[in-house]
Amino acid sequence: MSDNDANNELLAGFIDESMNAIGELPALLTEFKNDSSNAEAVHSVFRTVHSIKGNAGFFGLTAIKKFAHSLENALDEVRNQKTPLTEDLCRALIEGIDSLDQMLHAVENQTHSETLSEADLKLLEQVAVLSKTKVEGGSEDSAADALLAELLEMAEEMTAAGFPESLHWAERLRGLGQVSTPEAAEQAILSPADMLANEFVIGGVEATMTVRRLIEMFIKAETEPFDDDRSTAFIEAMAELKLCARNGSETALLNAVDEAGRNFKTIYDSGIGVDSMLLSIVWEQIAPALQSRAPQPEPTPEPEVAAPPEAAAPKSPEGESADGEAAKEKGASSKKTKFLRVNEESIDNFLDDVSSLFITCERLKDIQSRMSHAAEVQELIEELRQVNISFSMQANALQKSVVSLRRVPIRGMFSKFPRMARSLASSLGKKLDVHLAGEELEVDKSLLEELDAPLTHMIRNVADHALETPEDRQARGLNEVGNLWLGAEITRTHVLITIRDDGRGIDPNRLRRKATESGAITEAHAERMSDQEAIELIFHPGLSTAEQVTEISGRGVGMDVVRTMVQDNGGEIRLESTLDVGTTFTIEIPIRQAVLVIDGLLINEGDERFVVPFDSIREVIDLPYEELKTAGGAPVVTLRGTTYAAVSLAETLAIPQPEVKKKSDRLSAVLMTSKQGDACLMVEKVVGKRKVVVNSLQDILPDVRSISGVAQLGGGELALVLSTAEIVRTLRR
Structure with missing residues (x-):
């Protein structure tokens, strides 16, 4: 595999992982806004955005890095309880996360830009004002800042290319950058060499030797190759530091080491090799947590890079502890899940072969049945029976494993709906929180494609019809923010999709009146209808409850089409609604498999x-x-x-x-x-x-x-x- 192929594969993995992680962030922010005691929720959001920022920098995605950095600054203020997560700040952060998701999709589609749009900068300014932070990478960046950043990048590239003397320049440039570069959150991060002489205390226990052993590995990586043995020793040293953090109840350090360890394994498992530049991503994640457990070094006029001590070699395998061995085994077992992109036509062809397997299996049974009439071949019949049993078991296993290749997480479809619903609600002067459940479940890809259009229409209906304005909700004694719950369940034979809201509900009398006015039913028929039958008139072709036609709805084309699409796939749709309480739609559709x-x-x-x-x-x-x-x-x-x-x-x-x-x-x-x-x-x-x-x-x-x-x-x-x-x-x- 060429370096370019490896980098592309690593980038694809970063995009997939980031988009999957981002889908959970709006719900976590909403959860923390409603319950500020749940600190882990906002910590999780911060870690995800921080990781995206760091990895985006590695891949040269400047716009994403700057955007994520500004969000990270605001989240840092919130998680450290310096700024409360108000309703407005929460909405701005969620909107920022949606924009970050769109940027990642643009990278995936190769349509991304390396500069932030005016809308993005405006949003970041709003986040900065609400969180009392600053915008990173905005228009106020000076030419000197840009030149300094470029010089620093050149120095680091020369170091990585085999000119170790450039390391000294890089360190001095970093020192200048701590004064003037726009990377505010990274200003205080010291290099491994600057931190080596410090004493470290973790959870009240002296841990200097443990930390120094790890720091020395970072320093050695700047001048020496990072081979498999050194990678193994590095993983063990990280595990030892993680154990110290856990024993000392140092949650922030534990989380930082845990995330840094995962990123190191991602780099190591990719096969592209480990070097000082890649390790800098890992260092940026643990350095702030380590610095807070050591006194800051005195500034010197000319900071020099400390040479790695001769005695700093990693421990030999014979000297490793039981805890280190256990941590090593745990690290090996928690290897990052890898994704294989497979051509859909290839899978379908393979599934056709599986079909032939089962047909052959049935033919074997038929031959066995016909042979059973000849007494002289009983021994052969028994052997054939055993072969047939084994063949059936293998075919079953093959069928299950191959069908799983076509399954994709429902998250891929669900993830776009919160942004769409919030954006539409906002354009109508409404406020909406979207809650997802079951998005980790997997179904056949073709089924998701069939469900996409009906669900899109129904969720737009919630924002347009079901959801009231903040003033109307407050007049009813409700929170001004409406709620939409979108959930998925899987039974042995069906997929269940539930769309529930706490809006105004469906008025059966209004539907009766609309239906009679349009001539869909007679007045006598309307009077005989139960309330449940009346609200199901919403599925009648050409019938709409909207008072006026808009770009979004009101033309009476929609729910009847939704029901037809569901029924065409062998499913059904059920409706429950209570006036002034809300509405629930349940779509039940058979699980589809290519074979x-x-x-x-x-x-x-x-x-x-x-x-x-x-x-x-x-x-x-x-x-x-x-x-x-x-x-x-x-x-x-x-x-x-x-x-x-x-x-x-x-x-x-x-x-x-x-x-x-x-x-x-x-x-x-x-x-x-x-x-x-x-x-x-x-x-x-x-x-x-x-x-x-x-x-x-x-x-x-x-x-x-x-x-x-x-x-x-x-x-x-x-x-x-x-x-x-x-x-x-x-x-x-």
Whole structure:
């Protein structure tokens, strides 16, 4: 791998990790604003922004570094309790985090700029005023500051290129920078050489030798290669310092060392090698915490770099402590998760191969079944059975692992909604907090793509329709800031998305009036409607509760389209609303997989074969035909005191029905269950359990909802897979 490829890979990892981390920050800030005793929330935000700033500097992302640095200054004031996190400051910081997220996306798309926009600078000025800090990298930067920064960068590059005498220049330039450079938060950071002679106390316990051993490694890295042995020793020294911090209850130092350790492992694991410039990122993270545990050195006219002592070599493996060994093992086990970018077409092709595996497995079963009639080959049959069991287990494992490649965190879709909702609410003179839950869950990528448009529309509706102005909320005795909760859950078979708000709620009488005025329903029909039926008129095409048409809504095109999109994906949408309390939408949609392998019950009906998914079967019944009764002209079956609607599979699918049975005949039936209720499906013959690969028929038969797909059986014949939910829904209608 070339250096350029390695750097690109490292940059991609930084962008992915940063965007994932940023998604959680607005909720943490809101949490701290509402409960200032939860200091860890704001500390976590600070650490994330600080890490982004440091890494952005390493990758030369100047605009992101300056922007993050200004946010970091404000967060530092808040976490040190010098500035309270007011409502206005919280909103400005969240807006800043949203802008930081947009900058990272721009880097990912290669559309980023190295200068801050006027809007960004204006936002930073607002943050600075509210937090009583200064804007970093703004227009007030002097030419001298810029020249000094450039000279410092050149000196450090020359040092890294093998000219150690440049290190002396760099140190002197850093000294000047402590007076005039705009990097305010970094002014007090001493170099490893400047800090080496200090005494250190951690948690009331003398820790000079532990800290010096680590500092000496930073100094050696400036002139000597950092090989694998030295990296291992460095990790051990960091673990020892971390143990001192933990034993001394030094939370700030513990957090700094922990984050620095993770960053070192990221650099080390990347394979690009460790040098002094990369280590400077790690040093910047732990130096402030170490300085606070040591007296500041006396200034000297000509600061000189202390030569590393000869006795400063790392401890040999024989001398390491049990705690150090444990920390080393822990560090190895907590290796940073790596992400592999895979072409989607390659995954789909691989999944097709998995489908063939399962078909072959079924063919093996079929051969085994036919061979069982020959007594002289019993030994071969048993061997074939064992091979088939092993083959099935391998196919199952392969299917699960490959399908997981297509799964992506819901966070990727959820993360954009808070910024969108807050921005829209702000443009309408409203205030809104967005709370996310379940964003770490993973679903098939294609399902997220289908859900994106409906959720976008619904969240815009919350900001436009459901949310009131601050004045209206205060008049109702509520906080001026509205709330939107967006959550996700995953069951064995479905994904549940919940959108809840604490806005004005849906007025059923208003919807009745709108529906009658538009001619959607008659007045008599409106009067007979329950409140629940009335609020569900919101899904009626062309019906809107908006008083006037805007760019956002009011044209009556929306919720009916949302419901159609959900239903087209086999899902359903439910609505609950209470006036002056709020509204909850719940989207329930089947889990989608590019290749769906299910356990099913194979049944025969005439010359055709069908599969009923096992997870929708409560019971398989064999009972006398005479127990099939009628109620209100419709067939029913009574089991253990409970009466179920019954339907013939042949009648449901309009295929030739078998001969009328006699009362003495036996009846085969499958008791199906779904969220719509339970029902009995009468069939001609139950064959048995099968594992089948289901291929969708959506593109071929989009309007046949009672069939969910087709499966190839072991003998090569095809079987249609029944949609039990649709059959039950049709029966209940």
